[in-house]
Amino acid sequence: MKQPILYSFRRCPYAMRARLALAATGSTVELREVVLREKPEHMLEVSPKGTVPVLILENDHVLEESRDIMEWALDNSDKEGWLDFSENEVEAMNALIDESDGPFKAALDAYKYASRDDTIDTTQERGIGADFMKKLDAMLEGQAYLFGDKFSFADGAILPFVRQFAHVDRDWFWSQDWNNTIRWLEAFLESERFKAIMSKYSQWKAGDEGVAFGG
Ligand SMILES: N[C@@H](CCC(=O)N[C@@H](CS)C(=O)NCC(=O)O)C(=O)O
Known part of the structure; x- marks a missing residue:
C-alpha cells in the first residue's frame, strides 16, 4: 500500500518535531533516513531547497516545512489534543514558535x-537563548507544559x-536557575515518545524500502 514518504534526519530538530507530530497522531509513513551530505x-x-x-x-503533494508537516498530521487526527486550545491560545502558540524558529534559532x-568562528560573540548569542529559556521558564511555572497541563503543538x-x-x-x-525549563526538558527526554522518535535507522538508498514509522 502506498504511504506518505518522510525524508528525515534523526538529529535534526525540525525533523524531530515532524516525527513527534506524526507519532502523536498515529500517522504512518515510510521513513527514509537521510545523510545531509548525500541527499x-x-x-x-x-524538494529542490534540500532541507529535511x-x-x-x-x-x-509535497510538504517541505516542518510546521506544515505537523499541521497536516494534526489535521488528520489530533487524538492527543495538541491543538485543542482556544483560538487565542493557538495564536499565542504560533507566536511563540515564530520566536523560537526566528531569533532563538x-x-x-x-x-x-x-567555537569555529571567532567573529561570533558567544556570550551575547547565548544570552539571547538564555532570555528565551527564562521566558519559557516563566510560562512553565506551576504547570507541566507551556500552555497548561497538556502537551501541545508548541511543546512539540x-x-x-x-x-x-x-x-x-x-x-x-543545567547549572542555570531555570528549573521549570530543565524539568520540562528532562521529562521530554525521558519520555517514551521521545525515545520512539529517536530510533536509529541506517541511511536510505534509492531502491531500498524505507522503514515503517508511526501508526
Ligand atoms: N524551515 C525548514 C528548515 C529545515 C532545516 O533547515 N533542516 C536542516 C537540518 S536540521 C537541513 O535540512 N539543512 C540542510 C543541510 O544541512 O544541507 C523546516 O522547518 O522544515
Whole structure:
C-alpha cells in the first residue's frame, strides 16, 4: 500500500518535531533516513531547497516545512489534543514558535558554531537563548507544559530546539536557575515518545524500502 514518504534526519530538530507530530497522531509513513551530505536525488527532485524534513503525500503533494508537516498530521487526527486550545491560545502558540524558529534559532546556531568562528560573540548569542529559556521558564511555572497541563503543538515544536541549546554546553545549561525549563526538558527526554522518535535507522538508498514509522 502506498504511504506518505518522510525524508528525515534523526538529529535534526525540525525533523524531530515532524516525527513527534506524526507519532502523536498515529500517522504512518515510510521513513527514509537521510545523510545531509548525500541527499537522495528523489528528495531533491521533489524538494529542490534540500532541507529535511520533507513529506510526500499519497497524492504526491509535497510538504517541505516542518510546521506544515505537523499541521497536516494534526489535521488528520489530533487524538492527543495538541491543538485543542482556544483560538487565542493557538495564536499565542504560533507566536511563540515564530520566536523560537526566528531569533532563538538564529542565536542557537551562532552559539553552537561560535567555537569555529571567532567573529561570533558567544556570550551575547547565548544570552539571547538564555532570555528565551527564562521566558519559557516563566510560562512553565506551576504547570507541566507551556500552555497548561497538556502537551501541545508548541511543546512539540519547541522542545527539540531547547534540547539542542542545552546540549551545546550541558554543564552550563543545567547549572542555570531555570528549573521549570530543565524539568520540562528532562521529562521530554525521558519520555517514551521521545525515545520512539529517536530510533536509529541506517541511511536510505534509492531502491531500498524505507522503514515503517508511526501508526
Ligand atoms: N524551515 C525548514 C528548515 C529545515 C532545516 O533547515 N533542516 C536542516 C537540518 S536540521 C537541513 O535540512 N539543512 C540542510 C543541510 O544541512 O544541507 C523546516 O522547518 O522544515
